[in-house]
Amino acid sequence: MPSEIISPQSKNESFVEECHCNANYMTPWATVIAMLALYLLLLFWFCKHGKKLCLPAPDSIYPYKRRLRYLKRVLDPLLVDDMFIELTDNKLGQGSVGFVFKGYVFPKSQTRFKQKTFAAVKMSYPMPQKSIGLLEEAARMARLNHPNIVKLIAVSKLSFTAFRPMFAMEWLPGGSLAEFFRDEIRRKDEIDRERVYVRQIVHILRQVGEALKYIHESKDQEGKEITHGDVAARNVLLTHRQLDTCIAKLGDFGLPIDFGPKLPIPWLPPEIVCSLDRINTRHRPESDVWMFGVLAWECATLGAEPHHHRTFEEIQWAFTLQDRGLARPPDCPAEFWIFIMDCLSEQHRRPRFSGPIESNSSALYRLKTLELHFSHSHQRLRMVENVSNCTCLQHRCSIPLPPFTVR
Known part of the structure; x- marks a missing residue:
């Protein structure tokens, strides 16, 4: 039986119809891929900039981050692990930004527990604004060196890692x-x-x-x-x-x-x-x-x-x-x-x-x-x-x- 003769015009119409069907068939996948790409872009942007959208009240650590970096540079020579500063239950007083306790400072040596030095240890209230105030005070003391000015001995590293400032000053037995x-x-x-x-x-x-x-x-x-x-x-x-x-x-x-x-x-x-x-x-x-x-x-x-x-x-x-x-x-x-x-x-x-x-x-x-x-x-x-x-x-x-x- 002789094969049916197909004209060139019929071939073109068939090809266009097939391509049109394939295009309609691929559209949902293209939409899914586009939405996934958009989601990934949004996720990447949120990871980079989303912290600004989640800032707590103004009295938080974030407004002070730049200042904290500067204070850490100033106080870096005095920073010690918290194990080298010890507090006692003897509360000497309290001010507007923190408490003052009698305590000890230990040298960085194996026999440190035999060489402890008395100190007045100042710790801030658990409020970011007060904590910054205490670190500012420590930075001022660190820049001054005079026999009639109380000397700063050590600053705990927790002041910056846990944002709970604590520093030790020389102990003066005569009190105020x-x-x-x-x-x-x-x-x-x-x-x-x-x-x-x-x-x-x-x-x-x-x-x-x-x-x-x-x-x-x-x-x-x-x-x-x-x-x-x-x-x-x-x-x-x-x-x-x-x-x-x-x-x-x-x-x-x-x-x-x-x-x-x-x-x-x-x-x-x-x-x-x-x-x-x-x-x-x-x-x-x-x-x-x-x-x-x-x-x-x-x-x-x-x-x-x-x-x-x-x-x-x-x-x-x-x-x-x-x-x-x-x-x-x-x-x-x-x-x-x-x-x-x-x-x-x-x-x-x-x-x-x-x-x-x-x-x-x-x-x-x-x-x-x-x-x-x-x-x-x-x-x-x-x-x-x-x-x-x-x-x-x-x-x-x-x-x-x-x-x-x-x-």
């Missing part, structure tokens, strides 16, 4: 100057109280002045001036409690990120307390001088609290008084009192710690003059009781002072 006034003066009967002479107080203040001069003449990594920010008796530490021969060291560096309700307003100068722009207020060397004047007043009263039980508004009003609301103690010598009042004067009139020390404009020159003047004096200082200015029945003094940040 505020503790000395409390334990040796205010908690004892008059007959048992330690005798404190003007020459001893000036000796302590002169050493603190040496530390402030070193700080104010130093610069940070950006070339900016450095200040202490919290000059007070609670932050002056003693090697022992014999005031004639002890070494005084300034510790607890830098006003933390936020003191909260514990902001030391009674020690702060009016340019900070009365500032309308509290967020951008800058702590300058002149502010340290004012706080040093309040410290000198604390010493002259043997541990009285400045502006005791005054409200925020009463403290602001006290700044307008001639004595700035800090009355002259009965046994305070005139030369010493004049120096205190000069420290509590207007910003441009206050003596400076930085610069030459051959004139009356230098706070250190004034202190050395006082030290020489009272070197053989037997003039004593007597305790002044804290006098409350609160007149209400509900004690307005119990209302927290307003918090604000000091940069």
Whole structure:
């Protein structure tokens, strides 16, 4: 039987129809492949950039990652494994960014447990903002090296691996100057109280002045001036409690990120307390001088609290008084009192710690003059009781002072 003759046109139509059927048959697979490729691309992008979509609240570690890298570089020579820093149950105190415990630091040797060194170990609260504040304090201490400044010994590696900052400072058995006034003066009967002479107080203040001069003449990594920010008796530490021969060291560096309700307003100068722009207020060397004047007043009263039980508004009003609301103690010598009042004067009139020390404009020159003047004096200082200015029945003094940040 003769085969059917197929024309060229019929062949073309058949080929087109077959290709069209094959194209329709492949379309679902092409769609699946395209969707899979798109899914893989999205997965790759999410792995690279998706962390930004999952950021927690602003008070997290992520905003501080760049700063943490810098702080780790600064503190790297002091980093040790956490096993080389040991805490005890003896809590020495707590501040706005963490706790301070008595502890030990062990050397990196096989006999380390026989060579432990006493230390004051500071650990931050479990909040990222407070942790950064503690590491910033450690970085400031690491850059400073002076015999009248508390020395940083070691920083735990957990500060960066687990973001639980902890560092160890040298141990000073004498405790703080505020503790000395409390334990040796205010908690004892008059007959048992330690005798404190003007020459001893000036000796302590002169050493603190040496530390402030070193700080104010130093610069940070950006070339900016450095200040202490919290000059007070609670932050002056003693090697022992014999005031004639002890070494005084300034510790607890830098006003933390936020003191909260514990902001030391009674020690702060009016340019900070009365500032309308509290967020951008800058702590300058002149502010340290004012706080040093309040410290000198604390010493002259043997541990009285400045502006005791005054409200925020009463403290602001006290700044307008001639004595700035800090009355002259009965046994305070005139030369010493004049120096205190000069420290509590207007910003441009206050003596400076930085610069030459051959004139009356230098706070250190004034202190050395006082030290020489009272070197053989037997003039004593007597305790002044804290006098409350609160007149209400509900004690307005119990209302927290307003918090604000000091940069």
